[in-house]
Amino acid sequence: MGEGTGELGALLLADARLPTGGHAHSATLEAALAAGLPGERIPDYLSARLRTVARTEAAAAVLALRAGLDEPVDYTTVQAALAARTPSHALREASAALGRGLARLARRVRGDHPAVVGLSTAAQAVPGLRPMRPVVIGALGAALGMTEAQAARAVLYDDVQTVTAAALKLHPGDPLTTAQWLLDAAPDIEASVRAAVATEGPDDLPARSAPLIDQWAGEHTYATRRLFVA
Protein backbone atom coordinates (compact mmCIF):
# COMPACT_ATOMS: atom_id res chain seq x y z
CA MET A 1 0.00 0.00 0.00
CA GLY A 2 1.34 3.39 -0.94
CA GLU A 3 1.82 6.42 1.20
CA GLY A 4 0.14 8.84 -1.11
CA THR A 5 -3.31 9.41 -2.54
CA GLY A 6 -3.46 6.49 -4.99
CA GLU A 7 -5.61 4.21 -2.88
CA LEU A 8 -7.87 7.06 -1.83
CA GLY A 9 -8.07 8.28 -5.40
CA ALA A 10 -9.45 4.92 -6.46
CA LEU A 11 -12.14 5.16 -3.80
CA LEU A 12 -12.86 8.79 -4.58
CA LEU A 13 -13.42 8.11 -8.28
CA ALA A 14 -15.69 5.20 -7.42
CA ASP A 15 -17.81 7.15 -4.98
CA ALA A 16 -21.28 8.01 -6.21
CA ARG A 17 -21.13 11.09 -3.97
CA LEU A 18 -18.34 12.55 -6.09
CA PRO A 19 -19.87 15.85 -7.22
CA THR A 20 -18.92 15.73 -10.88
CA GLY A 21 -22.27 15.29 -12.58
CA GLY A 22 -22.58 11.51 -12.80
CA HIS A 23 -25.92 11.41 -11.01
CA ALA A 24 -27.65 12.82 -14.07
CA HIS A 25 -26.42 9.99 -16.32
CA SER A 26 -27.81 6.50 -16.83
CA ALA A 27 -25.18 4.98 -19.17
CA THR A 28 -27.96 4.80 -21.80
CA LEU A 29 -30.15 2.63 -19.56
CA GLU A 30 -33.06 5.07 -19.73
CA ALA A 31 -33.06 4.86 -23.52
CA ALA A 32 -32.57 1.09 -23.47
CA LEU A 33 -35.64 0.59 -21.27
CA ALA A 34 -37.61 3.04 -23.39
CA ALA A 35 -36.69 0.96 -26.45
CA GLY A 36 -38.08 -2.13 -24.78
CA LEU A 37 -35.22 -3.74 -22.87
CA PRO A 38 -36.96 -5.76 -20.14
CA GLY A 39 -35.95 -4.71 -16.64
CA GLU A 40 -35.01 -8.30 -15.81
CA ARG A 41 -32.29 -8.11 -18.42
CA ILE A 42 -30.40 -5.21 -16.84
CA PRO A 43 -27.66 -7.64 -15.69
CA ASP A 44 -27.24 -8.69 -19.32
CA TYR A 45 -27.08 -5.05 -20.30
CA LEU A 46 -24.29 -4.57 -17.74
CA SER A 47 -22.41 -7.52 -19.10
CA ALA A 48 -22.80 -6.29 -22.68
CA ARG A 49 -21.43 -2.87 -21.71
CA LEU A 50 -18.50 -4.37 -19.81
CA ARG A 51 -17.47 -6.34 -22.89
CA THR A 52 -17.91 -3.49 -25.36
CA VAL A 53 -18.04 0.25 -24.68
CA ALA A 54 -16.78 0.03 -21.11
CA ARG A 55 -13.85 -2.16 -22.12
CA THR A 56 -12.79 0.40 -24.70
CA GLU A 57 -13.11 3.18 -22.15
CA ALA A 58 -11.13 1.34 -19.48
CA ALA A 59 -8.29 0.77 -21.92
CA ALA A 60 -8.39 4.44 -22.91
CA ALA A 61 -8.11 5.44 -19.25
CA VAL A 62 -4.99 3.30 -18.90
CA LEU A 63 -3.42 4.90 -21.97
CA ALA A 64 -4.33 8.34 -20.64
CA LEU A 65 -2.79 7.55 -17.26
CA ARG A 66 0.45 6.58 -18.99
CA ALA A 67 0.32 9.73 -21.10
CA GLY A 68 -0.22 11.74 -17.91
CA LEU A 69 3.08 10.44 -16.53
CA ASP A 70 5.01 11.18 -19.73
CA GLU A 71 7.12 14.23 -20.36
CA PRO A 72 5.72 16.29 -21.90
CA VAL A 73 2.15 15.23 -21.24
CA ASP A 74 0.19 14.80 -24.46
CA TYR A 75 -3.28 13.28 -24.59
CA THR A 76 -3.86 14.07 -28.26
CA THR A 77 -3.58 10.51 -29.54
CA VAL A 78 -5.60 8.83 -26.82
CA GLN A 79 -8.42 11.39 -27.03
CA ALA A 80 -8.50 11.09 -30.84
CA ALA A 81 -8.33 7.29 -30.73
CA LEU A 82 -11.16 7.10 -28.19
CA ALA A 83 -13.31 9.57 -30.12
CA ALA A 84 -12.79 7.52 -33.27
CA ARG A 85 -13.96 4.44 -31.39
CA THR A 86 -17.08 6.18 -30.07
CA PRO A 87 -19.17 6.44 -33.22
CA SER A 88 -22.28 7.83 -31.54
CA HIS A 89 -22.31 11.60 -31.38
CA ALA A 90 -24.59 11.44 -28.33
CA LEU A 91 -22.16 9.18 -26.49
CA ARG A 92 -19.17 11.35 -27.33
CA GLU A 93 -21.06 14.33 -25.97
CA ALA A 94 -22.11 12.44 -22.82
CA SER A 95 -18.53 11.36 -22.23
CA ALA A 96 -17.29 14.91 -22.77
CA ALA A 97 -19.88 16.26 -20.32
CA LEU A 98 -18.73 13.80 -17.66
CA GLY A 99 -15.13 14.63 -18.52
CA ARG A 100 -15.90 18.30 -18.01
CA GLY A 101 -17.13 17.70 -14.47
CA LEU A 102 -14.13 15.54 -13.67
CA ALA A 103 -11.76 18.12 -15.16
CA ARG A 104 -13.27 20.79 -12.90
CA LEU A 105 -12.52 18.52 -9.95
CA ALA A 106 -9.00 17.80 -11.25
CA ARG A 107 -8.23 21.52 -11.58
CA ARG A 108 -9.49 22.11 -8.07
CA VAL A 109 -7.58 19.33 -6.32
CA ARG A 110 -4.47 18.96 -8.52
CA GLY A 111 -4.48 22.04 -10.74
CA ASP A 112 -0.67 22.29 -10.81
CA HIS A 113 0.02 18.69 -11.73
CA PRO A 114 1.40 18.29 -15.26
CA ALA A 115 -1.11 15.49 -15.91
CA VAL A 116 -3.93 17.95 -15.22
CA VAL A 117 -2.37 20.96 -16.93
CA GLY A 118 -1.82 18.70 -19.94
CA LEU A 119 -5.57 18.18 -20.37
CA SER A 120 -5.47 21.19 -22.68
CA THR A 121 -3.85 18.87 -25.26
CA ALA A 122 -6.91 16.60 -25.10
CA ALA A 123 -9.20 19.60 -25.55
CA GLN A 124 -7.42 20.40 -28.83
CA ALA A 125 -7.29 16.88 -30.22
CA VAL A 126 -10.76 16.76 -31.75
CA PRO A 127 -12.36 20.10 -32.64
CA GLY A 128 -15.42 20.81 -30.52
CA LEU A 129 -14.92 17.84 -28.22
CA ARG A 130 -13.90 18.36 -24.61
CA PRO A 131 -11.66 15.75 -22.95
CA MET A 132 -13.68 12.56 -22.65
CA ARG A 133 -14.34 10.89 -19.32
CA PRO A 134 -11.72 8.10 -19.61
CA VAL A 135 -9.05 10.61 -20.58
CA VAL A 136 -9.75 12.75 -17.53
CA ILE A 137 -9.93 9.70 -15.29
CA GLY A 138 -6.50 8.73 -16.60
CA ALA A 139 -5.23 12.24 -15.90
CA LEU A 140 -6.63 12.16 -12.38
CA GLY A 141 -5.18 8.69 -11.92
CA ALA A 142 -1.74 10.02 -12.87
CA ALA A 143 -2.09 13.08 -10.66
CA LEU A 144 -3.27 11.09 -7.65
CA GLY A 145 -0.82 8.24 -8.03
CA MET A 146 -3.27 5.51 -8.93
CA THR A 147 -2.23 2.31 -10.66
CA GLU A 148 -3.33 1.41 -14.17
CA ALA A 149 -5.57 -1.33 -12.83
CA GLN A 150 -7.19 1.09 -10.39
CA ALA A 151 -7.95 3.56 -13.16
CA ALA A 152 -9.38 0.83 -15.39
CA ARG A 153 -11.48 -0.61 -12.57
CA ALA A 154 -12.74 2.86 -11.64
CA VAL A 155 -14.07 3.28 -15.17
CA LEU A 156 -15.74 -0.13 -15.18
CA TYR A 157 -17.15 0.10 -11.67
CA ASP A 158 -18.56 3.53 -12.40
CA ASP A 159 -20.15 2.21 -15.56
CA VAL A 160 -21.93 -0.54 -13.63
CA GLN A 161 -23.02 1.73 -10.80
CA THR A 162 -24.27 4.39 -13.19
CA VAL A 163 -26.61 1.76 -14.60
CA THR A 164 -27.65 0.34 -11.24
CA ALA A 165 -28.34 3.75 -9.67
CA ALA A 166 -30.40 4.76 -12.70
CA ALA A 167 -32.21 1.42 -12.62
CA LEU A 168 -33.58 2.26 -9.18
CA LYS A 169 -35.13 5.42 -10.62
CA LEU A 170 -36.45 3.78 -13.79
CA HIS A 171 -37.51 0.27 -12.87
CA PRO A 172 -39.09 -1.03 -9.68
CA GLY A 173 -36.70 -3.14 -7.66
CA ASP A 174 -34.94 -3.82 -4.39
CA PRO A 175 -31.85 -1.60 -4.04
CA LEU A 176 -29.91 -4.50 -2.51
CA THR A 177 -30.39 -6.51 -5.69
CA THR A 178 -28.25 -4.03 -7.57
CA ALA A 179 -25.29 -4.80 -5.29
CA GLN A 180 -25.68 -8.41 -6.32
CA TRP A 181 -25.63 -7.36 -9.99
CA LEU A 182 -22.31 -5.59 -9.41
CA LEU A 183 -20.70 -8.54 -7.69
CA ASP A 184 -22.01 -10.94 -10.31
CA ALA A 185 -20.29 -8.78 -12.92
CA ALA A 186 -16.88 -9.34 -11.29
CA PRO A 187 -15.58 -11.73 -14.00
CA ASP A 188 -16.50 -9.27 -16.76
CA ILE A 189 -14.99 -6.37 -14.84
CA GLU A 190 -11.74 -8.12 -14.03
CA ALA A 191 -11.35 -9.46 -17.58
CA SER A 192 -11.69 -5.94 -18.88
CA VAL A 193 -9.24 -4.62 -16.28
CA ARG A 194 -6.67 -7.17 -17.49
CA ALA A 195 -7.32 -6.31 -21.13
CA ALA A 196 -7.02 -2.60 -20.36
CA VAL A 197 -3.69 -2.95 -18.58
CA ALA A 198 -2.38 -5.14 -21.40
CA THR A 199 -3.17 -2.48 -24.01
CA GLU A 200 0.11 -1.42 -25.58
CA GLY A 201 -0.77 1.81 -27.31
CA PRO A 202 -3.50 3.79 -29.08
CA ASP A 203 -3.33 1.55 -32.17
CA ASP A 204 -4.03 -1.35 -29.89
CA LEU A 205 -7.05 0.31 -28.25
CA PRO A 206 -10.05 -1.98 -28.64
CA ALA A 207 -12.74 -0.63 -30.96
CA ARG A 208 -15.61 -2.32 -29.24
CA SER A 209 -18.73 -0.31 -29.73
CA ALA A 210 -22.25 -1.66 -29.34
CA PRO A 211 -24.50 -0.63 -32.23
CA LEU A 212 -27.73 -0.92 -30.28
CA ILE A 213 -26.40 1.22 -27.46
CA ASP A 214 -25.26 3.76 -30.04
CA GLN A 215 -28.71 3.78 -31.57
CA TRP A 216 -30.52 4.07 -28.23
CA ALA A 217 -28.22 6.88 -27.13
CA GLY A 218 -29.00 8.76 -30.33
CA GLU A 219 -32.73 8.30 -29.90
CA HIS A 220 -32.52 9.55 -26.32
CA THR A 221 -31.32 12.93 -27.55
CA TYR A 222 -34.77 13.49 -29.01
CA ALA A 223 -36.78 11.91 -26.22
CA THR A 224 -39.04 14.09 -24.12
CA ARG A 225 -39.68 13.58 -20.41
CA ARG A 226 -36.16 12.33 -19.73
CA LEU A 227 -34.77 11.92 -16.25
CA PHE A 228 -31.19 11.45 -17.42
CA VAL A 229 -28.88 13.32 -19.77
CA ALA A 230 -27.75 10.12 -21.46
Place this chain on the structure above:
Amino acid sequence: MPETASPATRQTLRLGVAGPVGTGKSSLIATLCRELAGELAMAVVTNDIYTDEDARFLRSAGVLDAERIRAVETGACPHTAIRDDITANLDAVEDLEEEFAPLDLVLVESGGDNLTATFSPALIDAQIFCLDVAGGGDVARKGGPGIGRADLLVVNKSDLAPHVGVDVDLMVADAEKAREGRPVLALSRHDAASVARLCAWVREILAAHRGGDHVPQDPGPMAPHSHGPDDHGHGHGHALHAH
Protein backbone atom coordinates in the same frame (compact mmCIF):
# COMPACT_ATOMS: atom_id res chain seq x y z
CA MET B 1 -10.36 25.42 -20.14
CA PRO B 2 -10.85 28.59 -18.16
CA GLU B 3 -11.91 28.18 -14.56
CA THR B 4 -15.25 29.83 -13.93
CA ALA B 5 -14.63 33.45 -12.91
CA SER B 6 -14.96 34.03 -9.18
CA PRO B 7 -17.92 36.13 -8.02
CA ALA B 8 -15.62 39.05 -7.28
CA THR B 9 -14.53 39.39 -10.90
CA ARG B 10 -17.68 38.17 -12.66
CA GLN B 11 -20.04 40.90 -13.87
CA THR B 12 -22.91 38.46 -14.36
CA LEU B 13 -25.18 37.92 -11.38
CA ARG B 14 -26.28 34.32 -10.99
CA LEU B 15 -29.64 34.41 -9.25
CA GLY B 16 -31.37 31.25 -8.04
CA VAL B 17 -35.13 30.89 -7.64
CA ALA B 18 -36.12 28.07 -5.27
CA GLY B 19 -39.32 27.03 -3.54
CA PRO B 20 -41.98 24.34 -3.65
CA VAL B 21 -43.59 23.25 -6.92
CA GLY B 22 -46.45 25.42 -8.06
CA THR B 23 -45.57 28.48 -6.00
CA GLY B 24 -44.90 30.46 -9.17
CA LYS B 25 -41.14 30.25 -9.78
CA SER B 26 -41.42 29.90 -13.56
CA SER B 27 -43.98 32.69 -13.64
CA LEU B 28 -41.74 34.92 -11.54
CA ILE B 29 -38.86 34.26 -13.93
CA ALA B 30 -41.12 35.02 -16.90
CA THR B 31 -42.10 38.26 -15.20
CA LEU B 32 -38.46 39.22 -14.62
CA CYS B 33 -37.62 38.48 -18.25
CA ARG B 34 -40.57 40.50 -19.46
CA GLU B 35 -39.71 43.46 -17.24
CA LEU B 36 -35.92 43.45 -17.39
CA ALA B 37 -34.82 41.92 -20.69
CA GLY B 38 -34.93 45.39 -22.27
CA GLU B 39 -32.33 46.77 -19.86
CA LEU B 40 -30.34 43.65 -18.86
CA ALA B 41 -28.77 40.88 -20.93
CA MET B 42 -30.35 37.76 -19.47
CA ALA B 43 -30.44 33.95 -19.69
CA VAL B 44 -32.28 31.21 -17.80
CA VAL B 45 -31.48 27.66 -16.66
CA THR B 46 -34.32 25.41 -15.54
CA ASN B 47 -34.23 22.19 -13.54
CA ASP B 48 -37.15 19.87 -13.99
CA ILE B 49 -37.80 16.40 -12.83
CA TYR B 50 -38.95 15.61 -16.32
CA THR B 51 -36.51 17.61 -18.39
CA ASP B 52 -37.78 20.69 -20.03
CA GLU B 53 -41.36 21.58 -19.15
CA ASP B 54 -40.33 24.81 -17.43
CA ALA B 55 -37.97 25.72 -20.25
CA ARG B 56 -40.75 25.15 -22.74
CA PHE B 57 -43.16 27.25 -20.71
CA LEU B 58 -40.66 30.08 -20.64
CA ARG B 59 -39.83 29.78 -24.33
CA SER B 60 -43.50 29.82 -25.23
CA ALA B 61 -44.04 32.88 -23.06
CA GLY B 62 -41.89 34.65 -25.64
CA VAL B 63 -40.17 36.83 -23.07
CA LEU B 64 -36.61 35.85 -23.99
CA ASP B 65 -34.87 34.32 -27.03
CA ALA B 66 -35.42 30.57 -26.91
CA GLU B 67 -31.67 29.81 -27.11
CA ARG B 68 -31.13 31.73 -23.90
CA ILE B 69 -33.28 29.26 -21.98
CA ARG B 70 -31.63 25.93 -21.14
CA ALA B 71 -33.00 22.94 -19.28
CA VAL B 72 -30.76 20.51 -17.43
CA GLU B 73 -31.56 16.93 -16.52
CA THR B 74 -31.12 16.11 -12.88
CA GLY B 75 -31.30 12.32 -12.84
CA ALA B 76 -34.48 12.60 -10.77
CA CYS B 77 -32.45 14.38 -8.07
CA PRO B 78 -33.35 18.06 -8.43
CA HIS B 79 -32.15 18.80 -4.90
CA THR B 80 -28.76 17.27 -5.60
CA ALA B 81 -28.39 19.29 -8.78
CA ILE B 82 -28.56 22.65 -7.01
CA ARG B 83 -26.61 21.72 -3.93
CA ASP B 84 -24.57 18.52 -3.59
CA ASP B 85 -23.50 18.12 -7.20
CA ILE B 86 -24.04 21.29 -9.17
CA THR B 87 -22.07 20.15 -12.23
CA ALA B 88 -24.89 20.13 -14.78
CA ASN B 89 -26.13 23.53 -13.69
CA LEU B 90 -22.68 25.07 -13.55
CA ASP B 91 -21.95 23.75 -17.04
CA ALA B 92 -25.18 25.27 -18.36
CA VAL B 93 -24.57 28.61 -16.64
CA GLU B 94 -20.98 28.80 -17.90
CA ASP B 95 -22.05 27.90 -21.43
CA LEU B 96 -24.70 30.62 -21.48
CA GLU B 97 -22.30 33.18 -20.05
CA GLU B 98 -19.77 32.29 -22.72
CA GLU B 99 -22.18 32.15 -25.67
CA PHE B 100 -24.08 35.32 -24.84
CA ALA B 101 -21.28 37.32 -23.23
CA PRO B 102 -21.58 39.75 -21.65
CA LEU B 103 -24.61 38.72 -19.61
CA ASP B 104 -25.91 40.77 -16.72
CA LEU B 105 -28.21 38.20 -15.15
CA VAL B 106 -28.57 34.41 -15.25
CA LEU B 107 -31.65 33.04 -13.50
CA VAL B 108 -31.59 29.44 -12.29
CA GLU B 109 -34.92 27.84 -11.41
CA SER B 110 -34.79 24.89 -9.05
CA GLY B 111 -36.89 21.81 -9.57
CA GLY B 112 -38.16 19.64 -6.81
CA ASP B 113 -40.83 19.65 -4.31
CA ASN B 114 -40.14 20.74 -0.80
CA LEU B 115 -39.19 23.42 1.63
CA THR B 116 -35.65 22.34 2.41
CA ALA B 117 -33.98 22.65 -1.00
CA THR B 118 -31.71 25.68 -1.38
CA PHE B 119 -28.91 26.57 -3.77
CA SER B 120 -25.24 26.11 -3.04
CA PRO B 121 -23.39 29.43 -3.11
CA ALA B 122 -20.92 27.68 -5.43
CA LEU B 123 -23.65 27.81 -8.09
CA ILE B 124 -25.40 31.12 -7.53
CA ASP B 125 -24.58 34.51 -6.03
CA ALA B 126 -28.00 35.20 -4.54
CA GLN B 127 -31.29 33.38 -4.22
CA ILE B 128 -34.99 34.05 -4.02
CA PHE B 129 -37.18 31.63 -2.14
CA CYS B 130 -40.75 31.54 -3.37
CA LEU B 131 -43.85 30.65 -1.34
CA ASP B 132 -47.43 31.31 -2.25
CA VAL B 133 -50.44 32.29 -0.21
CA ALA B 134 -52.30 29.22 -1.41
CA GLY B 135 -49.83 27.04 0.51
CA GLY B 136 -51.37 28.47 3.66
CA GLY B 137 -50.57 31.33 6.00
CA ASP B 138 -48.63 29.05 8.36
CA VAL B 139 -45.87 28.08 5.96
CA ALA B 140 -43.76 31.18 6.51
CA ARG B 141 -43.91 30.68 10.27
CA LYS B 142 -42.97 27.01 10.05
CA GLY B 143 -39.78 28.10 8.34
CA GLY B 144 -36.90 26.26 6.77
CA PRO B 145 -33.54 27.32 5.43
CA GLY B 146 -34.89 29.03 2.31
CA ILE B 147 -37.62 30.84 4.18
CA GLY B 148 -35.25 31.87 6.95
CA ARG B 149 -32.16 32.83 5.04
CA ALA B 150 -32.65 33.23 1.28
CA ASP B 151 -31.64 36.70 0.11
CA LEU B 152 -35.28 37.46 -0.69
CA LEU B 153 -38.45 35.67 0.36
CA VAL B 154 -41.36 36.10 -2.01
CA VAL B 155 -44.91 35.49 -0.79
CA ASN B 156 -46.44 34.98 -4.19
CA LYS B 157 -49.96 35.16 -5.65
CA SER B 158 -51.12 37.74 -3.14
CA ASP B 159 -54.13 38.29 -5.40
CA LEU B 160 -55.40 34.88 -4.29
CA ALA B 161 -55.27 35.66 -0.57
CA PRO B 162 -58.99 36.52 -0.16
CA HIS B 163 -59.93 33.27 -1.89
CA VAL B 164 -57.84 31.06 0.35
CA GLY B 165 -58.54 32.87 3.61
CA VAL B 166 -54.97 34.07 4.13
CA ASP B 167 -54.00 37.41 5.63
CA VAL B 168 -51.03 38.49 3.48
CA ASP B 169 -49.84 41.15 5.90
CA LEU B 170 -49.76 38.64 8.73
CA MET B 171 -47.96 36.08 6.56
CA VAL B 172 -45.36 38.69 5.63
CA ALA B 173 -44.99 39.75 9.26
CA ASP B 174 -44.49 36.12 10.34
CA ALA B 175 -41.89 35.68 7.65
CA GLU B 176 -40.09 38.86 8.63
CA LYS B 177 -39.89 37.60 12.18
CA ALA B 178 -38.35 34.32 11.02
CA ARG B 179 -35.87 36.18 8.81
CA GLU B 180 -34.24 38.57 11.25
CA GLY B 181 -34.55 41.57 8.99
CA ARG B 182 -33.96 39.94 5.62
CA PRO B 183 -36.41 41.20 3.01
CA VAL B 184 -39.84 39.73 2.32
CA LEU B 185 -41.96 40.71 -0.67
CA ALA B 186 -45.65 40.08 -1.23
CA LEU B 187 -45.95 39.59 -4.98
CA SER B 188 -48.64 39.13 -7.57
CA ARG B 189 -48.10 39.29 -11.27
CA HIS B 190 -51.41 41.15 -11.35
CA ASP B 191 -50.08 43.86 -9.04
CA ALA B 192 -47.75 46.16 -10.97
CA ALA B 193 -46.41 47.87 -7.86
CA SER B 194 -45.26 44.57 -6.38
CA VAL B 195 -43.60 43.61 -9.68
CA ALA B 196 -41.78 46.94 -9.67
CA ARG B 197 -40.53 46.21 -6.14
CA LEU B 198 -39.24 42.81 -7.27
CA CYS B 199 -37.38 44.39 -10.19
CA ALA B 200 -35.93 47.05 -7.92
CA TRP B 201 -34.60 44.37 -5.60
CA VAL B 202 -32.96 42.56 -8.51
CA ARG B 203 -31.28 45.75 -9.72
CA GLU B 204 -30.09 46.42 -6.20
CA ILE B 205 -28.57 43.00 -5.68
CA LEU B 206 -26.93 43.16 -9.11
CA ALA B 207 -25.34 46.48 -8.19
CA ALA B 208 -24.23 45.11 -4.82
CA HIS B 209 -22.74 42.05 -6.52
CA ARG B 210 -20.81 44.21 -8.94
CA GLY B 211 -19.70 46.60 -6.27
CA GLY B 212 -18.33 43.71 -4.23
CA ASP B 213 -20.77 44.48 -1.43
CA HIS B 214 -22.70 41.25 -1.71
CA VAL B 215 -21.28 37.99 -0.41
CA PRO B 216 -23.11 34.82 -1.50
CA GLN B 217 -24.78 33.27 1.53
CA ASP B 218 -25.62 29.65 2.10
CA PRO B 219 -29.06 29.38 3.68
CA GLY B 220 -27.99 25.88 4.63
CA PRO B 221 -29.64 22.60 3.92
CA MET B 222 -31.31 22.58 7.32
CA ALA B 223 -31.85 24.89 10.22
CA PRO B 224 -28.89 25.41 12.54
CA HIS B 225 -28.93 22.71 15.20
CA SER B 226 -26.21 23.79 17.57
CA HIS B 227 -27.36 24.63 21.06
CA GLY B 228 -23.89 24.91 22.56
CA PRO B 229 -22.60 27.85 24.57
CA ASP B 230 -21.00 29.42 21.46
CA ASP B 231 -24.29 29.52 19.66
CA HIS B 232 -25.16 33.17 20.09
CA GLY B 233 -27.85 34.68 18.01
CA HIS B 234 -28.14 32.23 15.16
CA GLY B 235 -30.62 29.47 15.51
CA HIS B 236 -32.51 31.15 18.34
CA GLY B 237 -35.94 32.54 18.04
CA HIS B 238 -36.52 30.61 14.79
CA ALA B 239 -39.10 27.95 14.45
CA LEU B 240 -36.68 26.24 12.10
CA HIS B 241 -35.94 22.86 13.54
CA ALA B 242 -36.40 20.52 10.67
CA HIS B 243 -36.23 17.19 12.41
